[in-house]
Amino acid sequence: MKVLFYDADGTVMTKNKIPDRTYEAFRLLKANGILTVLSTGRSLPSIRSTPLEDLGLTNCITAAGGCVIINNQIVSHDYLTEEQRDEITDYFDQYHVPYNIECNDGLYTRIGEKERQLKRMPITLKEAGSLSEVERNKNRRSRFFKQLKEVESFKGMHANKIHWYEDKRMYDDGMITKSIEDIQKHFSSRYNVNPLSFNGNKGGGEINDKAITKKKGVEMIMKHFHIDPNDAYAIGDGYNDLQMLENVNHAIAMGNAPKEVKRVCSYVTDSIDEDGFYNAMKHFHLI
Structure with a gap:
């Protein structure tokens, strides 16, 4: 099984909308049996009632790694003292x-x-x-x-x-x-x-x-689903994506990402306004 960890804002959603080609990419990813895992800085209340729900939230990493959900169950929750x-x-x-x-x-x-x-x-x-x-x-x-x-x-x-x-x-x-x-x-x-x-x-x-990053969620998801490291992909555009991107074999930066994010990735796709997510999935033959 292959897994794709994806960021929300600036990666699959912009101005609270998901581009049509991104929706199409998710349809094809599902058809191809790819496990897709939202990995976002947003907490649960900021995800609900947004287009992100359309992509499926059965397995996700929220609050920049503070909350990990597997099969619709919260399995880890770390927070500030x-x-x-x-x-x-x-x-x-x-x-x-x-x-x-x-x-x-x-x-x-x-x-x-x-x-x-x-x-x-x-x-x-x-x-x-x-x-x-x-x-x-x-x-x-x-x-x-x-x-x-x-x-x-x-x-x-x-x-x-x-x-x-x-x-x-x-x-x-x-x-x-x-x-x-x-x-x-x-x-x-x-x-x-x-x-x-x-x-x-x-x-x-x-x-x-400082102890809370998306890395922990990535590791928990991969362990639970027995994912081979070579079958793990991640795509993002923000600073809080760095530890997620640094801990998968196939790291993808959006074209709109800052240089610090692009630097740690093996591939840089187009920006979100240029169907960067869809194009990246095509590049890696995930769709």
């Missing part, structure tokens, strides 16, 4: 950095923060730039508003990761208080700090425990 979670959120609160925490049961933020976070999805023509973008942002707002819950305290919550936004629209007077470089300098010795890969975000990043 309360002390780690509070260290990060206290820092963001101190500098008024907008953020939310991702848990398996939902997305959470402080009371009063939801409206602030919606500012990154403008619904006026002047701010959005086009009617199609206005409609897209209305849909994004509706989904996000339902997903994100405001709470007084994060006590007792198992945070898979925390992500923050570096978007001037969300800051008072448009002044970003902490850049991604500031946050990396402050936290990177103790945590994974990666730029966001969600399409449509102007900037920001995500933080999780």
